[in-house]
Amino acid sequence: MKVEIANLSIAFPSPRGPSLAVRGVSLTVGSEKLGIVGESGSGKSLTARSLLKLLPPEARVRADRLAFDGIDILQATERQMRSIRGKRAGLIMQDPKFSLNPVMTAGEQIAESWRLHRKTSKREAREAALDLLAQVQIRDPARVADAYPHELSGGMGQRVMIAMMMAPDPELLIADEPTSALDATVQAEILRLMEDLVSRRGMSLILISHDLPLVSHFCDRVVVMYAGRVVEELNAAGLARAEHPYTRGLLACLPTLSHPQARLTTLTRDPAWMDGSN
Amino acid sequence: MSDTSLRAWLLSDTPTSRRQAGWGRLYRLWCDLRTNPLAMAGLITIILLIVAALAAPLLAAYSPDAQDLSNHLAAPNAAHWLGTDELGRDILARLLWGGRITLGMVVAVVVLVAPVGLVVGCAAGYIGGLPDRILMRVTDVFLAFPRLILALAFVAAITPGITSAIIAIALTAWPPYARIARAETLAIRNSDFIAATRLAGASRTRIILVHIIPLSLGSLIVRVSLDMSSIILTAAALGFLGMGAQPPSPEWGAMVASARRFIVNAWWVPMMPAIAIFVASLAFNLLGDGLRDVLDPKQRS
């Protein structure tokens, strides 16, 4: 499995002409864990979602190449996309409160995902759902399976979401800020769980976040985006060698215990970053 | 001020006065509305109807009451563009004059109802507590009657006629206005800028009049424009059932009622006023629908 993105642009129509949200992004993802980091509006989510063709209908996408395992996404029909979505690439979104269907039980939603790509009976699917819930370390799978999303905590909901996306055994998992809506204490747990599942199944992972140190902790490689462009690509281990002032600024903003500061540093933005000339 | 500089002034991102901000907002809404052909068709129709009704004495070639029994139930022709009715009266002339009644009733109802609903709803929403609960109960009661039926009962109790019809429709029309104003107020009431105004020492009356009412106006205007068609239809139904304007008044609903029995032999006699009602009500619906799209961004694509 290999994801190739070359010179990807995504524009939205606005009263004053199209506004570019992603401007010429190029990256490749192989069998690895890639982190994409940037602030809101940097285009990181759009870039990842364009892989599944899950952009808002008014979005205009252009790219020299946008391919999933050799399949040209821009040319792919809806039918072809459906054979990629879920089955080969899963998507986990920010807040399970909104991303789970409020009127279906957790079990039904996982079973639906399981049955979609395998022709099995309802009972088998339910058992598979319980098994998946156990795999995402839910202690009482039967109870959670019969619960509606609003009856679950955020962490629980996100586990259900992970179980649902793991059900068809995809090759790639895209996690779009999977922990931003969760309590700080649960965040690490969920990320560890995800990392564990991904490694054990030999999947690739695209982890989108605004938290640079967190991402570098869980990923092999980190891409930093700003205003619709990739400003820096780093090995997670080489974070300290970041060159772009934006990345360095982000790192400098973090307070550390080893070098206490009286006043937290803030990021000063250089308009030149917008042009991609650094 | 030239056209381009006026446009720039209106579209400025940094208005320098409250007046400029207000006009700029209106201009943007207008730009949005202009792109909706259905809404514009509605607006133009409404303007034409108003002009035609106001200019009825100039436009009508005949008096609406002039009878010509030798020429009754005439089909549309060069002399009588829309034909004549059972008493030989010119249908076009009657429609033009009747437009005054229909539009007049709509305006009268809105003028009676909108301010009352707005003030009552905003006050109840802002004050809260018991007055609010009582108001909601009262609106519940009025909303529990289908509009036409309550109006019919009212008119029957007073005396059939245009004035009673206006009062009856007004009585049935106010609760939704009060509810909308209240809902808007509840949304605005807890915002920070109202808290700031209160801290600055503004009185309750001032907050309601200066801050809450202007902000609730938008959704009220949408409601009014959508309600217009319902008012027209209710007034016409009252006329049709003999409970509104009384013959020989050229009110459109009453015209349909008195010509109903000719529907098979001379369809144009009852159909012309019916079409007039339909056109007026559709025009308001189109405009209201377009306004809702513009003023309520959530509904927009």
Add this chain to the structure above:
Amino acid sequence: MNGRLRTLAATAASVLITIFGLTVVTFFIGRVMPIDPIVAILGDHAPPDVVARVRIELGLNQPLWYQYWIFFRNLIHLDLGRSVMTTHPVLQDIGRYFPATFELATAAMIVATLIGVPLGVLAAVRQGTRTDHIVRIVSLAGSSIPVFMLAMLSLVVFYAALGWLPGTGQVSVVYDGIVPRITGMLVIDAAITSHWNTFYNALLHLVQPALVLAYFSMAYITRMTRGFMLDALRGEYITTARAKGLSASTIIWRHAFGNIWVQLITVLALTYAGLLEGAVVTETVFSWPGLGQYLTNSLLNADMNAVLGATMVIGIIYVFLNLLADVLYRMMDPRVR
């Protein structure tokens, strides 16, 4: 459990208060008459002592609250007074005319739902396309057209010109009075008692008024369905459903529609109540022997007991339909259950 009981009590209380309000409003409508009710009954030239006697008999010399109390007490004993026109107790009249309205409104409701809901879904799914615009125009026209115009047009076209459907009334004269009255709904009664000719005839008579009424409610149902669907389709869980690789029809019907049908039931209940209003005009045009026609006839004869009785009954039906919608909503939606 305790919480649920409390909600139930609160709902019951609010229904009772609303119905109480309905009776107060109805009572006062009956009392705003500018003409003295006694003069209305006895005429202008009644001797003064007779007027005084009747005034006491009717309780009109009592204070207003006391008059209301009498009105309310009678109401509890299901006494709405007598109709001057039919000389029967008003409630008995209403019982006789209501089934025909119920039959008409239900038929209209079924048609309106079966057409309106899929149309609304279609418009939402194809938002902004030509399909959406056409549906929008069709539904706006439906809420702009006067019911009497549609009714007359239908009579001219399908009865007078084409002769496809029978004209006014509930059934042709030859079949009148053959079927024993069981439910009061002719189509149902004829089917129960196997009077198939009458059944067929009555069904044909039902088509026109039902379709006219249906268009009127379909317009509303379509617009509401479209709005709800647009909201639902914007939900994050729809993105999830798409990311799972589900087909468009599963996403639309299971995931989006699955989230709105409970809300739609509320709309349907309200629409049904609105049909009672449309029925007044429709029944008048089609000479349909229902509550609407009863109301119009009473209005034209200034038969106030009948007018107020019918108004109040329609109001109460309206309240109970709302209550039904509320209860169904609580039962069906897992989020409030």
